[in-house]
Amino acid sequence: MSATGVGIRFGSFEAVRDISLDIAAGEFLCLLGPSGCGKSTLLSAMAGFVPVAAGGLTVDGAPISGPDPDLGMVFQSSEALFDWMTVRQNVAFGPRMRGRSRAERAELADTYLGLVGLRHCADRFPGQLSGGMRQRVQIARVLANEPRVVLMDEPFGALDAQTRQVMQDEMGRIWRASGCTVVFVTHDIDEAILLADRIAVMTAGPAASVKDVYPVELPRPRDETDPAAVELRRALREDIGEEVRKALRDQGLDLDGDAMTEETR
Numbered sequence: 081m082s083a084t085g086v087g088i089r090f091g092s093f094e095a096v097r098d099i100s101l102d103i104a105a106g107e108f109l110c111l112l113g114p115s116g117c118g119k120s121t122l123l124s125a126m127a128g129f130v131p132v133a134a135g136g137l138t139v140d141g142a143p144i145s146g147p148d149p150d151l152g153m154v155f156q157s158s159e160a161l162f163d164w165m166t167v168r169q170n171v172a173f174g175p176r177m178r179g180r181s182r183a184e185r186a187e188l189a190d191t192y193l194g195l196v197g198l199r200h201c202a203d204r205f206p207g208q209l210s211g212g213m214r215q216r217v218q219i220a221r222v223l224a225n226e227p228r229v230v231l232m233d234e235p236f237g238a239l240d241a242q243t244r245q246v247m248q249d250e251m252g253r254i255w256r257a258s259g260c261t262v263v264f265v266t267h268d269i270d271e272a273i274l275l276a277d278r279i280a281v282m283t284a285g286p287a288a289s290v291k292d293v294y295p296v297e298l299p300r301p302r303d304e305t306d307p308a309a310v311e312l313r314r315a316l317r318e319d320i321g322e323e324v325r326k327a328l329r330d331q332g333l334d335l336d337g338d339a340m341t342e343e344t345r
């Protein structure tokens with residue numbers, strides 16, 4: 081997946097400007113940045129949902145011109161699941177739309193439900209599952225299309241802390257097993273350090289761009305107490321903190337007084 085000089089506009093509002101990123105096949109890239117900077121916007125353009133106003137996006141050299149089963153999108157909430165279909169039918173939906181045979185569909189659903197540890201839930205309906213389980217169904221449903229790129233927009237943001245931790249561990253395993261390229265948007269610096277090969281930090285919007293790209297050269301599974309992880313966390317906090325402060329100042333907040341919160345410090 082490559083972005084070259086990408087600009088995205090909503091009418092006269094310039095959300096994103098001149099973003100260039102080369103994401104290797106099979107790489108796990110995390111996008112971090114202040115709220116409202118344009119992470120979801122960039123991801124939506126990568127998914128073909130939003131057109132670019134400048135530059136271009138390609139996968140394996142082919143331009144992205146619209147939604148494509150090769151570009152799987154996992155949303156923050158699992159409302160995207162079809163509540164009236166069983167878990168198996170949800171996962172088999174993409175392959176069904178692409179004309180795969182009944183046997184192929186069953187096999188794909190089994191494989192990817194197995195990968196996310198939910199084969200035993202195949203005949204249940206989404207409403208009968210926990211939030212974490214529904215999110216795993218969503219991931220299986222995207223993977224069943226065997227996409228080249230999986231785009232994830234804060235996929236664990238709505239989960240409680242314990243479930244999120246389990247899902248983060250699972251995600252590493254699922255990504256390695258599937259071999260796909262992942263672009264993963266998160267607010268959570270620790271989540272990014274745990275998962276990413278590289279972390280791209282965006283500047284505050286409008287006209288947000290990529291500020292820095294940090295390689296995460298830590299062995300997996302990651303140890304958050306590793307001095308290199310601690311140092312990376314410090315550097316990322318500082319880098320993003322600067323952008324958050326800029327964004328808040330632009331919104332008219334006085335940060336030179338004592339009103340600064342721990343989160344923005």
Ligand SMILES: Nc1ncnc2c1ncn2[C@@H]1O[C@H](COP(=O)(O)OP(=O)(O)OP(=O)(O)O)[C@@H](O)[C@H]1O
Pocket residue numbers: 090093095113114115116117118119120121122285
């Ligand atoms: N459909 C739209 N029409 C107009 N403006 C939009 C639209 N979608 C997003 N924007 C604007 O683009 C900017 C970037 O929004 P975006 O949702 O990409 O931010 P984000 O980085 O994902 O934020 P968060 O971390 O809060 O999810 C914001 O100023 C937002 O108001």
Ligand SMILES: [Mg+2]
Pocket residue numbers: 119120121233
């Ligand atoms: Mg967003």
